[in-house]
Amino acid sequence: MSHQTSPTPKHFLDLDQLDAATLRHILDLAKSMKRGQMPSGNAQPLAGKSIALVFEKPSTRTRVSFQVGMTQLGGNALVLSPQETQIGRGETIADTARVLSRYVNAIMLRTHAAQNLKDLAAFAGVPVINGLTDDSHPCQIMADIMTYEERKGPIEKAVITWCGDGNNVAVSWVHAAALFGFELRLACPESLRVKPAVIEAAKAKGARIIETADPGAAARGSDCLITDTWVSMGDEEGNRHNQLHGFQVNDALMALAKPDAVFMHCLPAHRGEEVTASVIDGAQSVVWDEAENRLHAQKGILVWCMS
Numbered sequence: 001m002s003h004q005t006s007p008t009p010k011h012f013l014d015l016d017q018l019d020a021a022t023l024r025h026i027l028d029l030a031k032s033m034k035r036g037q038m039p040s041g042n043a044q045p046l047a048g049k050s051i052a053l054v055f056e057k058p059s060t061r062t063r064v065s066f067q068v069g070m071t072q073l074g075g076n077a078l079v080l081s082p083q084e085t086q087i088g089r090g091e092t093i094a095d096t097a098r099v100l101s102r103y104v105n106a107i108m109l110r111t112h113a114a115q116n117l118k119d120l121a122a123f124a125g126v127p128v129i130n131g132l133t134d135d136s137h138p139c140q141i142m143a144d145i146m147t148y149e150e151r152k153g154p155i156e157k158a159v160i161t162w163c164g165d166g167n168n169v170a171v172s173w174v175h176a177a178a179l180f181g182f183e184l185r186l187a188c189p190e191s192l193r194v195k196p197a198v199i200e201a202a203k204a205k206g207a208r209i210i211e212t213a214d215p216g217a218a219a220r221g222s223d224c225l226i227t228d229t230w231v232s233m234g235d236e237e238g239n240r241h242n243q244l245h246g247f248q249v250n251d252a253l254m255a256l257a258k259p260d261a262v263f264m265h266c267l268p269a270h271r272g273e274e275v276t277a278s279v280i281d282g283a284q285s286v287v288w289d290e291a292e293n294r295l296h297a298q299k300g301i302l303v304w305c306m307s
């Protein structure tokens, strides 16, 4: 039997390439499955299906949550790295996409250049999922929104504050701001801001985004404070610690947010750098629920992409 590829695969490449109704549908699927209610009552909606998980950078959460999620949905996941495949010997992304599409029903890629993800999607006959690039991390923000709403209700009413490096995770929050209607405050050093073009594109779609270099001003009255590592995978350390040391999320900053504000971090975290132990291990931190929700949110993405 020849392998059937879809004529128009449902890629999950970036939040800004999807519409709000689709993202809400995926979150609803995730919430239902977390409660044990499977789509159409089918306990194994992805039985007989496989996904290739290609990692060109390290991962704990993304790798394990996709692998376990696929198993829980009745399917199978293969973890591939460049060193163990012909990608590491120079086989092109395009050829890899064409070949993998004959074996598997979806491909997740974690890579450096966002162009690699675009190339994979252009040549794959099956859905491609962004498992993080230098430019964005959309799966993470789906889990984050799910976590926020579990704790505090509809996110459209929220003031969400990002404090630190204007990195890949921050970019996906900017994309989300244009789709989910919340107010996003970005407190980043001038030298490490999210690219102005990304902000302008989101604002043109109606996003409410405030940029500042003053973490205190951003945190005041917020419903949620978020930060991330000061040195992302692939970044040069340079003088990032000097640029970012005033952007640490600590007790004094949390005290400026609403009393019931939550703290989020995609992890891995560096206690004493971007966040103090007192905050990440404190009562307002929801980071373990956030990590768990990677599993549920991605099960929603997998079911949406593959059915």
Ligand code: CP
Pocket (backbone or CB within 6 Å): 058, 059, 060, 061, 062, 063, 132, 140, 266, 267, 268
């Ligand atoms: N948050 C996140 O993507 O973690 P990993 O790098 O461990 O996958």
Ligand code: NVA
Pocket (backbone or CB within 6 Å): 132, 167, 168, 169, 228, 229, 231, 232, 233, 266, 267, 268
């Ligand atoms: N910004 C971080 C996120 C890790 C999940 C990085 O890219 O390394």
